[in-house]
Amino acid sequence: MRREAPARVVFDTLPSGLYPECSILRTSATIQINTMVLRTDDFIAVSPLADRYCRVRDASPALCRTLEPEDYVVQSMPTVSPMKWHLAHTTWFFEQFVLVPHRPDYEVFDETYHYLFNSYYLTKGQMHARAERGLLSRPTVAQIGMYRRYVDQHILAMLDEGVDGELYGLIELGTHHEQQHQELMLTDIKHIFSISPLEPALLHAKQRTRTAPLPALRFLTMAGGLKKIGADGESFCFDNETPRHQVFTEDFGIADRLVSNREFRDFIAAGGYTESALWLADGWAWVQANAIDRPLYWSEDLDTEFTLSGRQAIDPDAPVCHVSFYEADAYARWAGHRLPTEAEWEIVAERATREGNFVDNGLLHPQPLNTSTQLEPDQLFGDAWEWTSTPYSAYPGFTPLAGSVGEYNGKFMCNQMVCRGGSCATPADHIRPTYRNFFYPQERWQFFGIRLARDI
Numbered sequence: 001m002r003r004e005a006p007a008r009v010v011f012d013t014l015p016s017g018l019y020p021e022c023s024i025l026r027t028s029a030t031i032q033i034n035t036m037v038l039r040t041d042d043f044i045a046v047s048p049l050a051d052r053y054c055r056v057r058d059a060s061p062a063l064c065r066t067l068e069p070e071d072y073v074v075q076s077m078p079t080v081s082p083m084k085w086h087l088a089h090t091t092w093f094f095e096q097f098v099l100v101p102h103r104p105d106y107e108v109f110d111e112t113y114h115y116l117f118n119s120y121y122l123t124k125g126q127m128h129a130r131a132e133r134g135l136l137s138r139p140t141v142a143q144i145g146m147y148r149r150y151v152d153q154h155i156l157a158m159l160d161e162g163v164d165g166e167l168y169g170l171i172e173l174g175t176h177h178e179q180q181h182q183e184l185m186l187t188d189i190k191h192i193f194s195i196s197p198l199e200p201a202l203l204h205a206k207q208r209t210r211t212a213p214l215p216a217l218r219f220l221t222m223a224g225g226l227k228k229i230g231a232d233g234e235s236f237c238f239d240n241e242t243p244r245h246q247v248f249t250e251d252f253g254i255a256d257r258l259v260s261n262r263e264f265r266d267f268i269a270a271g272g273y274t275e276s277a278l279w280l281a282d283g284w285a286w287v288q289a290n291a292i293d294r295p296l297y298w299s300e301d302l303d304t305e306f307t308l309s310g311r312q313a314i315d316p317d318a319p320v321c322h323v324s325f326y327e328a329d330a331y332a333r334w335a336g337h338r339l340p341t342e343a344e345w346e347i348v349a350e351r352a353t354r355e356g357n358f359v360d361n362g363l364l365h366p367q368p369l370n371t372s373t374q375l376e377p378d379q380l381f382g383d384a385w386e387w388t389s390t391p392y393s394a395y396p397g398f399t400p401l402a403g404s405v406g407e408y409n410g411k412f413m414c415n416q417m418v419c420r421g422g423s424c425a426t427p428a429d430h431i432r433p434t435y436r437n438f439f440y441p442q443e444r445w446q447f448f449g450i451r452l453a454r455d456i
Contacts, residue, residue: 047159049159049163049168049171049172050156050159050160052172052175053155053156053159053171053175054152054156056175056178056179056182056427057148057152057175057178059179059182059427060086060087060090060178060181060182060185061087061145061148063182063185063186064083064087064185066202066203067083067189067202069140069141071083071189071192072084072087072141073134073136073137074134074192075131075133075134075135075192076134076188076191076192076194076195077191077445078130078131079443079445080188080191080192080445081130081133081184081188082133082134082136082188083185083188083189084136084141084144085117085133085136086181086184086185086188087144087145087148088113088116088117088139088144088147088148089117089118089119089181090174090177090178090181091117091144091147091148091151092113092114092117092118093174093177093178094151094155094171094174095108095109095113095151096114096118096121096124097170097174098155098158098167098170098171098174099151099154099155099158102158102167102170103154103158106154109146109147109150109151110139110147113139113147115127115128116128116136116139155171159171172236173236176236176238176430179426179427179430180430182359182425182427183359183423183425183426183427183446186202186308186359186364186425187425187445187446187447188445189202189308190202190297190306190307190308190445191445193306193308194297194306199306199310199311200310201307201308201309201310202308202309202364203308203309203362203364204309204310205308205309205362205363205364205365207309207312207315207318207363207365207367208363208367208368208370209315209317209368210317210368210369210370213317214260214262214316214317214368214369215257215369217255217256217257217259217263217452218255218256219253219254219255219256219452219454220253220254220255220256220376220377221251221252221253221456222251222252222253222254222344222347222348223251224248224249224250224251224252225248225249226246226247226248227246227247227248227249227343227347228244228245228246228247229244229245229247229342229343229346229347229350229434230242230243230244230245230395230434231244231432231434232244237432237434237435238409238435238436239398239399239400239401239409239410240394240395240398240409240410240413240436241434241435241436242395242398242399243395243396243397243398245395245396245397247343249341249343249344249347250455250456251456252340252344252453252454252455252456253453253454253455253456254340254344254345254348254377254451254452254453255337255377255451255452255453256377256378257319257369257377257378257379257451258319258320258366258379258383258384258386258449258450258451259319259320259331259449259450259451259452260316260317260318260319260320260368261314261315261316261317261318261319261320262316262317263320263335264295264320264323264331264450265302265316267330267331267334267335268293268294268302270334272330272331272334273287273292273293273294275334278330278333278334279326279329279330280326280329280330282326282441283324283325283326283327283329283330283441286324286326286442287326292327295320295321295322295323295327295444296322296323296444296445297322298314299311302314307364307365308364308365309364309365315368317368317369318365318366318367318368319366319367319368319379319383319384319449319450320384320449320450321366321383321384321423321447321448321449322444322445322446322447322448323387323444323448323449323450324441324442324443324444324448325387325417325439325441325442325443325448326441326442327444328387328448328449328450329387329389331450332450332452335452336454337452337453337454338389338452338453338454338455339387339388339389339450339451339452339453340386340388340389340451340452340453341388341389341390341453342388342390342418342420342436343390344388344453345380345386345388345420345421345451346420346433346434348376348377348380349380349381349420349421349433350433351376352376352377352380352381352433353376354381354431354432354433355381355382356379356380356381356382356383356421356422356428357379357382357383357424358381358382358422358424358426358427358428358431359424359425359426359427359428360427360428361424363424364424364425365424366383366384366423366424366447366449367383367424377451379451380421381421381422381431382421382422382423382424382426382428382431383423383424383447383449384421384423384424384447384448384449385419385420385421385422385423385437385446385447385448385449386419386420386421386449386450386451387417387419387448387449387450388417388418388419388420389417390417390418391415391416391417391418392412392413392414392416392417392418392436392438393413393414394410394413398410412438415440416438416439416440416441417438417439417440417441418436418437418438419437419438419439419446419448420435420436420437421435422435423446423447423449424447425447
């Protein structure tokens with residue numbers, strides 16, 4: 001069954017701001033769904049989950065508020081997805097994991113969407129090839145907007161009636177899944193815009209600058225021993241963060257901030273990209289095969305970089321970003337140090353204040369350190385995902401979630417590296433000390449940065 005959408009772009013009246021008020025609940029706009037007309041203020045938030053659901057769902061199209069319809073379709077490389085696909089896939093998640101199995105009278109919005117907007121859930125059936133998502137001129141942006149509103153209406157009705165623990169967990173998982181895609185939307189549109197000769201800007205944000213020289217990087221000593229890491233399951237977490245378990249670390253040093261652009265320029269000037277002894281074998285092969293000689297988005301003269309605010313002068317005091325694991329590891333060797341293990345990172349992060357430069361700030365770029373606490377490492381959260389030296393694998397005793405959602409994390413535990421801490425594109429209420437992100441070592445389009453560690 002296919003429902004026709006109005007012939008207009010449906011995201012043109014969204015609230016401003018990167019993390020807006022919950023307009024699904026609080027505005028009085030009229031939504032037409034098939035032959036039924038509803039008012040969004042008919043659904044009043046009766047639980048924190050309903051409020052969170054609406055707030056997260058509002059944030060996705062709000063990130064697109066400056067885009068033109070043509071921008072929603074472009075796919076610049078296989079690992080990037082069009083904006084339209086992200087908006088549809090996150091809706092597909094709620095439809096297929098919540099509504100279809102738990103709402104017997106629910107009618108899917110369009111049967112073809114199950115194939116078009118599945119990502120990697122093979123237990124749910126086949127899916128359109130990832131590298132060909134940019135070829136989907138249809139369904140239109142307007143139809144995707146209608147799809148989102150149709151599913152939202154049914155989820156809110158379900159929440160209004162009350163849900164059991166299983167459904168509560170699925171809907172909460174879906175909101176965090178959508179926040180992951182919000183970050184991908186920003187990094188994907190950045191890559192899409194970067195390949196355009198016009199180098200358009202998503203927004204024009206005034207970046208923070210330092211009024212004093214950036215303090216020299218220093219190391220804080222952390223006591224080793226038998227520690228516990230991982231989530232205890234008492235509040236929301238992904239399955240790959242569990243179970244909480246014991247690890248042993250020696251005493252170690254951790255850098256008090258992220259590596260800066262100025263410091264990475266020194267690595268380049270010293271011939272870091274030409275010295276094979278600094279690189280892992282696969283990393284050196286990658287550098288040679290792809291002629292890599294600077295971070296992604298940096299100009300050849302090392303003076304400017306492409307940002308979501310367009311091309312800007314490189315701030316020497318801001319954290320370097322868009323570097324691969326190979327580059328981070330080579331820099332650490334050149335500097336005479338190493339990358340932290342994920343256990344070391346989490347031990348430090350558990351005792352730190354969870355503050356930082358997140359998407360909520362609206363800057364969408366790593367910022368120079370403002371003021372240092374001197375008592376704990378800074379920039380642990382936000383700004384840039386921090387590569388660790390730990391391969392992504394299961395914790396001892398790990399059990400994936402039951403059913404298709406068990407494909408969410410577990411089946412990717414091979415050939416990737418763990419990143420920690422979130423970035424300037426991460427929602428603040430999405431990150432936590434136990435959060436494990438993971439990427440292939442050659443990837444750079446995310447906001448990847450560097451924190452150093454050393455043995456004591």
